[in-house]
Amino acid sequence: MINVSDVKAKAALQQEEERAAHRPFGWKDKIAYMCGDFGNDFFFILASSFLMVFYTNVLGIPGALVGTLFLVSRCVDAFTDIGMGRIVDKSKPNAAGRYRPWIKRMMLPVVAAGVMMFVPWVAHLPYTFRIVYIFVTYILWGSFCYTGINIPYGSMASAITDKPGERAMLSTFRSIGASLAGLFVGSLTPLFVYTTDAAGNQVLQGNRVFMVACIFAVLALICYTICYKWSVERIIVDNSNQKQLSAKDLVKALVTNRALVSMIAAAIVSLLAMLLAQSMNMYLYMDYFKNIGAMSVAGMMMTACTLLLAPFAGKIADKFGKKEASAFGLLFSAAIYAFLFFARIQNAWLYCGILFFANI
Known part of the structure; x- marks a missing residue:
């Protein structure tokens, strides 16, 4: 008869040995986790702050239709977020861990989809095509690509360390990463993407927004790379064979x-x-x-x-x-x-x- 307590003790001992083989938790982990949200928020804040104005003033899309797009996307998110969570939870950990591989897999798709949202030449296409384009690109970025990288990233803190103080430190550095992204996007971007017309009105320039999106794509890729390279998953639990709860x-x-x-x-x-x-x-x-x-x-x-x-x-x-x-x-x-x-x-x-x- 198998002694459950002995099995748990051996598993705990094996995990401690595996953790000891990794470098200790330190500044690299904090900087890596900070860079994850830094990379995420380049496009999250850019989309939150400028996308509606870009759609209405550059692409000529009515505000009510843009609001409908955002509503539809949030409804899709309700399914893709849960679905991504279950996919990650069921995935079998490899040498890089369970969550870090998703950073590497999704960083190119998420920045490519982010840039596609801000293509200004779409304004010259027929109205129906513009509608289809904004629905496809926005849902592709927000509901699929961003979800595909943000869900694993958000869960990764619990795998980096199991100590509450160290997890709190990761949370603080994540907030700092978001704040730094906000500094880039919220304070510097408006000074570049707007111009003043003859009547003194502020005008959003589509070509400049696209240039900013391309620059942010490169910066986001650098941040994601640092997040992947410098972080270490020390707490590895294989859930691939465990029974999953039903949706009910x-x-x-x-x-x-x-x-x-x-x-x-x-x-x-x-x-x-x-x-x-x-x-x-x-x-x-x-x-x-x-x-x-x-x-x-x-x-x-x-x-x-x-x-x-x-x-x-x-x-x-x-x-x-x-x-x-x-x-x-x-x-x-x-x-x-x-x-x-x-x-x-x-x-x-x-x-x-x-x-x-x-x-x-």
Whole structure:
């Protein structure tokens, strides 16, 4: 008769021996994981911030149809995200691990699909072809290629280390990577892709956006390569032979887990707020304030706030609690955004000054 405890002990010992064969967790892992989100967010933030304006002002697509595209894509995401998660979970680990190989497999497709979204010459094609083109390229990038690299990347932290402190450090560096991408995209890009016409209006230049997308593609590939080369999966669990839950069981487990449902709901609302702000900021600074420089400063402020508070996030959470600190920050920010909405501020720089406290 097999002693289950002995089997578990041997498996744990084997895992410790395998981990000892790898280099210790250190700065390379932190930089590698930071570069993963750095690479992801080049196109994620570019699409969130500029794609709607590109579709409406360059390709001549009505805003309502662009909104329909985004809605359809999110519905497709609901299936591709779960599907990719199950594929990764069922995949058999190789010498590089379970998650790292997907970074290598998907980095070329995701940047190629990202560049295809911003091809300006599509504007000269018939209207029907333009509609088909934006639906195919956007869903290809967001629902398939981006999902194919982001799901494994997000899960990779648990395989790099099993120590809570080290995982928290990876999460912090991931936030720094996203902030650095936001600095590149949010503050520098507007200064290059917009020009001013004779009437003083800010005009988005399609050719310049395409050039930026090509540059970001190269930078993203460099980041993905660093993420793949410098990271090490030390915690390897072979799930390929384990029984998988059915879709019915997964849904049942979801709806009966109050904590998970509340976190998903909070994440959905938070993401909707972020994406709405990024999409509408283009029109706010371009059409209302007519000040692209202020938009660039606002983008830098968001990054500055993240980098400013990142070293203190752990201490704040330890002293006040994660839920309490998050709730206070969200309520404080919401109050300032509500003030900005009703105040109808006309000066872009005053608006940016008040916005700084909302970002904090």
